[in-house]
Structures are given as C-alpha cells and as structure tokens.
Amino acid sequence: MVNDKREVKVVGMHCPNCVKAIELSLTELDGVNDAKASLEDNNVIIDYDSSKVSDEDIQDAVEEAGFSLE
Secondary structure, three states: OOEEEEEEEEEOOOOHHHHHHHHHHHHOOOOEEEEEEEOOOOEEEEEEEOOOOOHHHHHHHHHHOOOEEO
C-alpha cells in the first residue's frame, strides 16, 4: 500500500452540494482513503493508494461528478 496525497484544482464548484458530489465520487474509488474539497480554494486534497488509483481515475471521478480539473 502506497499512501499519497495530491491536491488538484477543480473547475465549476459553486456550492456545498458541489463539494459533497466531488468528495463522494472520489471516495467511492477503491484505493481512495479520503477526499476533502474546498469551495474557497477550488481544489480537492485526495489521500489515496497510488498503486490502486491513477491520475486518470481521479480525473474520471471528478468528471463523473460534473466538474473538470484545471
């Protein structure tokens, strides 16, 4: 298990429901331990196992929630 933390900028968040949608979509990925989105900073900090979760997986999860990465 390889624990990594990554911060990514998210485009399109404008309310608390946006934050929850992104966090939920990411934490549903096998290998993501935690995801904390910030409306103020327009980002999400992800704690994950990089041997299980790829950059593409993260991008896909954010896009499935209806947002894009900067």
